[in-house]
Amino acid sequence: xxxxxxxxxxxxxxxxxxxxxxxxxxxxxxxxxxxxxxxxxxxxxxxxxxxxxxxxxxxxxxxxxxxxxxxxxxxxxxxxxxxxxxxxxxxxxxxxxxxxxxxxxxxxxxxxxxxxxxxxxxxxxxxxxxxxxxxxxxxxxxxxxxxxxxxxxxxxxxxxxxxxxxxxxxxxxxxxxxxxxxxxxxxxxxxxxxxxxxxxxxxxxxxxxxxxxxxxxxxxxxxxxxxxxxxxxxxxxxxxxxxxxxxxxxxxxxxxxxxxxxxxxxxxxxxxxxxxxxxxxxxxxxxxxxxxxxxxxxxxxxxxxxxxxxxxxxxxxxxx
Ligand code: COA
Ligand code: MG
Numbered sequence: 279x280x281x282x283x284x285x286x287x288x289x290x291x292x293x294x295x296x297x298x299x300x301x302x303x304x305x306x307x308x309x310x311x312x313x314x315x316x317x318x319x320x321x322x323x324x325x326x327x328x329x330x331x332x333x334x335x336x337x338x339x340x341x342x343x344x345x346x347x348x349x350x351x352x353x354x355x356x357x358x359x360x361x362x363x364x365x366x367x368x369x370x371x372x373x374x375x376x377x378x379x380x381x382x383x384x385x386x387x388x389x390x391x392x393x394x395x396x397x398x399x400x401x402x403x404x405x406x407x408x409x410x411x412x413x414x415x416x417x418x419x420x421x422x423x424x425x426x427x428x429x430x431x432x433x434x435x436x437x438x439x440x441x442x443x444x445x446x447x448x449x450x451x452x453x454x455x456x457x458x459x460x461x462x463x464x465x466x467x468x469x470x471x472x473x474x475x476x477x478x479x480x481x482x483x484x485x486x487x488x489x490x491x492x493x494x495x496x497x498x499x500x501x502x503x504x505x506x507x508x509x510x511x512x513x514x515x516x517x518x519x520x521x522x523x524x525x526x527x528x529x530x531x532x533x534x535x536x537x538x539x540x541x542x543x544x545x546x547x548x549x550x551x552x553x554x555x556x557x558x559x560x561x562x563x564x565x566x567x568x569x570x571x572x573x574x575x576x577x578x579x580x581x582x583x584x585x586x587x588x589x590x591x592x593x594x595x596x597x598x
Contacts, residue, residue: 281429282342283587284308285522285538286531287495291316292325292345298332306531307522308342310373313358314349315437322354326361333366344406346373350382356389363393363403371404371429376437378413383425390427402427409483410434410497411441418483422490430493432524433483435476436500449500450476451507474514484519493521502527512537540588548581548588 288309290301293316301309311329313322329345347358355374362369374386386405394402405427409418415438422428439446446453456475462468474480480496487494496515499508508530512523516537523534540548550568555578558566565574 281493282307283521283538284342284430284493284495286525286534287344287432287522288525288528288531289316289346289498292329292332293317293321295328295332298336300528302336302338302341304528304531305535306341306525307535308344309338310344310346312346313354314346314375322348326354326358330362330366333362333368338368342370342404343368344371344373344404345369346375346408349376350374350385359389359393363390364397367399369403370401371406373406373408373432375408375434376411376414377407377409377421378411379417380420380424383407383421383428387425387427404429406430406432406495408432408434408437408497410437412438413441415479415482418486419489422486422492425490425492428492430495430521431483431487432495432497433476433480434497435479436498438479446475449498450511451499451501451504480515480518480520488519494519496520496523498524498526499530500526502529505529505533509533509537538587540584544584545588545590548584548590551577551581 284307286306286308288301288304288306290297290309290311292311292313298311311332313325313329317325333343333345345358345362347362348354359372363372372386372390374382377383377386386407390403390405405425406429407421409415409421409431410433414421418431422431435446435450439449452472453475454470454472457470457472460466460469460471484494486492496512499511501507512534515523522538523530525531525534551573554566554568554573555575558564558573565572567573
């Protein structure tokens with residue numbers, strides 16, 4: 279799907295008006311004004327009003343600006359979507375939390391479709407969703423197979439953990455108890471090897487998204503003082519095929535951008551692949567060796583992807 283990149287998606291509670299300008303001026307590609315879990319029930323209506331005013335009054339530059347509405351079965355969701363979707367020109371779309379069924383997606387798509395028809399926009403309101411419950415995870419492929427206007431799926435690690443029994447106090451961090459202990463055979467020292475308790479869920483969401491041409495977004499990492507931990511989590515998501523990561527604090531934005539922007543080494547590799555394959559092609563070969571490594575058409579596609587993500591024109595001076 280051709281869509282604007284979203285290396286970082288910044289969460290901005292709609293009750294924290296002092297955050298708005300900072301978010302607008304930041305280096306994030308996208309942000310959402312949150313009406314859901316960073317807002318107490320007593321503040322829901324004030325948060326909605328703040329979001330409406332901010333959408334009209336703040337200069338959001340070229341950022342993708344979303345609103346995270348309340349869950350569809352809550353008493354607030356319908357008015358969140360109707361009120362903001364009908365009035366706010368600058369709104370790019372909604373991020374809908376806790377999607378757990380195909381029916382909910384149908385409902386959300388019908389609501390956004392109606393708003394887009396009632397008031398046609400240059401770019402129709404986008405639909406972004408969160409998969410963050412055991413039920414949503416169990417049905418993610420079915421949900422995406424029937425969805426027609428979902429742009430991204432975020433994996434919401436905090437609520438997912440809650441839904442799975444609630445062991446994760448860190449929101450997205452590692453857990454020393456999710457480990458295997460080497461068996462100590464022949465009196466060798468025993469070592470605990472940490473595993474990644476989020477691997478199954480992250481990989482499943484990424485696979486479902488790529489199967490149905492939707493952007494997978496890696497969710498929050500709560501310990502914003504832990505820059506190394508965030509950088510490692512973001513790098514892991516990128517390797518799994520994610521398109522970007524949430525930030526819950528401005529200090530995480532640059533780290534997410536870095537993780538999801540190809541390095542100069544990757545760009546050099548991609549250019550070298552183009553050059554080597556162009557030469558191979560002139561010599562009538564499809565595959566060739568570069569520094570002891572096989573290169574074939576798949577590598578060219580990987581190189582194209584890296585150059586596109588880096589914003590470099592496809593091909594290079596050496597290419598045909
Ligand atoms: N968006 C924009 N600006 C933010 C921000 C955010 N999410 N979080 C903090 N800031 C700004 C502050 O206004 C402050 O700006 P200043 O230096 O110009 O005064 C600066 O960044 C440092 O903020 P800090 O004092 O470290 O943060 P805090 O203690 O006030 O708040 C959190 C910490 C975690 C409560 C806050 O970052 C936050 O609410 N994050 C989003 C939470 C959320 O949306 N959760 C739901 C989705 S998981
Ligand atoms: Mg959540």
